[in-house]
Amino acid sequence: MKRLRLGVNIDHVATIRNARGGGLPDPVRAARVAAEAGADGITAHLREDRRHISDDDISRLSQEIDLPLNLEMAATDEMLQIALRHKPHAVCLVPENRQELTTEGGLDVMRGQSHLARYIKKLADAGCRVSLFVDPDVDQLVASVAIGAPVVELHTGSYCSAVGDQRESEFVRLIEAAEQAENLGLECHAGHGLTYETVGRVSEIHCIAELNIGHFLIGQAIFVGLGESIRHMRELMDAARSSLESA
Ligand code: PXP
DSSP states (O other): OOOOEEEEEOHHHHHHHHHHOSSOSOHHHHHHHHHHTTOSEEEEEOOTTOSSSOHHHHHHHHHHOOSOEEEEEOSOHHHHHHHHHHOOSEEEEOOOOTTOSSOOSOOOTTTTHHHHHHHHHHHHHTTOEEEEEEOSOHHHHHHHHHTTOSEEEEEOHHHHHOOHHHHHHHHHHHHHHHHHHHHTTOEEEEESSOOHHHHHHHHTOTTEEEEEEOHHHHHHHHHHOHHHHHHHHHHHHHHHHHHHHHO
């Protein structure tokens, strides 16, 4: 079975830096620590309001880091120009709403088909691997295939925040969506809200190839350091995958 890749999202290192202005803590340094701790990629969301990651962070991450960069961005012309300038390894298109604290839901691919298709084509022509951040909903997956997306990232937020029976039904939604994605020929990623508590079961969904995790890892780093925070997440992911092999 393929190793489950870990993309470490470093947005909230920039959130802390921006709380005071200046340059510390440096997200590029965090990306180097993530690489040493077992990350397979670095993820950064350049939001339209630049509340955390800045344009300069994206330039430096592109130039100074060896790991593949996954740029999360809204499907706007401004962001497209930035992506085409840096040509990151991957681009994840996300919905963006200025008032939200974080990405609240997946893209409505069914409604935005013609708009999104143009972005997918331009980014793919530039050599970027394009993913669409979607809720675990079969109709969104079918629409993603129809507009030529090679990858989807399933929003795990509802699963992570649910409790009791609701958590179980959200998990079933995730499994079914991941299997559908595989059947449709989509590479399947997942992320949002994952913690040490929730990562194990998601990692056991064998058709998921990559997880993108940020907020929890940066918070945990306050207590144990960033390297240790990431290493432990990596261990939990690997343990869940090897339990599948021995089952
Ligand atoms: N994937 C996507 C598409 C996201 O927008 C985010 C949040 O920026 C994440 C993953 C990571 O979520 P979290 O920070 O909750 O781990």
